Amino acid sequence: MMDSSNQMFEQSQNYVPGGVHSPVRSFSGVDSTPRFIKSGKGAYLLDVDGKNYIDFCMSFGPLILGHRDSEVELELKAALERGWSYGACEPYSLELAKYLVDKVPHIDKIRFVNSGTEAVMTALRVARGFTQRSKIIKFNGCYHGHTDSMLIKAGSGLAGTSQATSAGISSLIAEETVVFELNDLDAVSSYMQTSGADVAAIIVEPLPANNGLLVQSDHYLQGLFDLTRKHGALLIFDEVISGFRVNGFGGVAERMNFKPDLVTYGKIIGGGLPVGALAGRGDIMDYLAPVGDVYQAGTLSANPLAMVGGLATLQKLTTNCYQTINRNTKDLLQIFRNWLDNFEGGRFKEFHIVNVDSLFWLTTNPGATRAVDIPGDTAEKFCPLFETLLAKGVYLAPNGYEVGFISLAHDSEVIRELESRLGS
Numbered sequence: 001m002m003d004s005s006n007q008m009f010e011q012s013q014n015y016v017p018g019g020v021h022s023p024v025r026s027f028s029g030v031d032s033t034p035r036f037i038k039s040g041k042g043a044y045l046l047d048v049d050g051k052n053y054i055d056f057c058m059s060f061g062p063l064i065l066g067h068r069d070s071e072v073e074l075e076l077k078a079a080l081e082r083g084w085s086y087g088a089c090e091p092y093s094l095e096l097a098k099y100l101v102d103k104v105p106h107i108d109k110i111r112f113v114n115s116g117t118e119a120v121m122t123a124l125r126v127a128r129g130f131t132q133r134s135k136i137i138k139f140n141g142c143y144h145g146h147t148d149s150m151l152i153k154a155g156s157g158l159a160g161t162s163q164a165t166s167a168g169i170s171s172l173i174a175e176e177t178v179v180f181e182l183n184d185l186d187a188v189s190s191y192m193q194t195s196g197a198d199v200a201a202i203i204v205e206p207l208p209a210n211n212g213l214l215v216q217s218d219h220y221l222q223g224l225f226d227l228t229r230k231h232g233a234l235l236i237f238d239e240v241i242s243g244f245r246v247n248g249f250g251g252v253a254e255r256m257n258f259k260p261d262l263v264t265y266g267k268i269i270g271g272g273l274p275v276g277a278l279a280g281r282g283d284i285m286d287y288l289a290p291v292g293d294v295y296q297a298g299t300l301s302a303n304p305l306a307m308v309g310g311l312a313t314l315q316k317l318t319t320n321c322y323q324t325i326n327r328n329t330k331d332l333l334q335i336f337r338n339w340l341d342n343f344e345g346g347r348f349k350e351f352h353i354v355n356v357d358s359l360f361w362l363t364t365n366p367g368a369t370r371a372v373d374i375p376g377d378t379a380e381k382f383c384p385l386f387e388t389l390l391a392k393g394v395y396l397a398p399n400g401y402e403v404g405f406i407s408l409a410h411d412s413e414v415i416r417e418l419e420s421r422l423g424s
């Protein structure tokens with residue numbers, strides 16, 4: 001007899017392409033079928049069959065406080081009582097914008113949109129409008145959402161050629177995106193030498209966390225910044241994952257000795273409600289309509305419910321809070337480490353754990369800094385690990401290339417619970 005998750009997945013495929021509304025949810029990356037989740041609280045998920053899991057995916061990042069944080073829940077309930085969309089100016093987005101601009105040193109102005117994809121799409125348009133140039137440089141192994149110009153990889157033929165990674169993207173758009181490997185300043189530098197005058201922006205995840213966790217050096221990021229200064233291009237940091245998580249509230253950008261021109265946000269900025277944002281230098285942001293002539297709009301942009309959820313989440317993220325999450329992450333990862341070493345005589349021993357603050361990645365090549373360094377058998381080796389942990393009530397993101405996320409709700413009780421589930 002099929003369990004309820006499998007029944008629902010079978011049904012869902014009749015109504016929805018592949019049964020899912022975002023591909024990674026299909027569990028195709030782990031040769032399995034998805035659990036259907038009924039509810040979440042703290043660090044736990046409950047599926048429709050009544051099985052509970054310690055959640056290390058946390059909605060792929062937004063839930064830094066855990067599921068249904070009680071203070072955020074109260075604020076959201078109060079917001080619901082007032083109304084949930086006006087299509088007009090309201091005080092809630094003003095409050096969130098003020099909070100962020102006051103607290104984050106590298107942003108002068110911010111605009112809220114509905115997703116990380118939308119933030120990136122708009123940031124690229126602003127960069128092109130501001131510089132009057134068309135080319136964008138991106139890196140293999142960074143994900144920037146599913147706008148056409150970012151679903152591009154390096155072409156397999158001539159150097160400098162580009163190819164779409166999805167059907168449905170015009171080759172004309174692909175040609176406007178130039179793709180390099182990460183951690184290779186020389187390659188970018190020699191391209192800029194010849195073609196820098198055509199480059200509107202370099203976009204990078206300063207901590208690439210979508211294709212493994214490919215930690216880049218500050219020297220490399222500084223080098224990218226220097227190249228943009230030399231050639232009159234903009235530098236866009238995509239901090240959709242790292243923002244408000246890595247290096248504390250200010251994200252990677254705050255750690256650097258320079259300010260990126262634009263930063264894109266998503267995930268934590270909405271605390272689990274659909275919010276994205278682009279932010280940065282005031283003179284560049286003022287290229288956006290209605291003051292500037294770069295068009296961008298949104299019926300549900302700065303949705304009041306989402307603004308309240310975002311603000312209530314961000315206001316709780318004190319320095320203390322980051323210290324606690326990062327400390328608990330170390331304890332949790334030590335339990336994983338012991339388990340990987342000892343489970344069934346060391347069956348998963350070859351996995352290493354790459355960890356930055358509250359992000360982690362299980363991999364057989366912890367030294368990887370470029371997508372090409374990731375072992376080709378990553379998906380294959382991850383499958384049994386994922387299935388074994390899922391059976392023990394430990395929910396990882398269902399793909400060996402995805403990182404894990406730890407929240408404030410992963411506290412000492414959860415640490416004990418993980419220890420007991422992993423039998424160590």
Ligand SMILES: Cc1ncc(COP(=O)(O)O)c(C=O)c1O
Pocket residue numbers: 060114115116117118120143144145146205210238239240241266267276
């Ligand atoms: C760095 C980065 N940029 C952009 C996006 C796209 O965000 P969204 O899924 O909200 O469209 C993601 C999503 O995972 C991301 O990690």
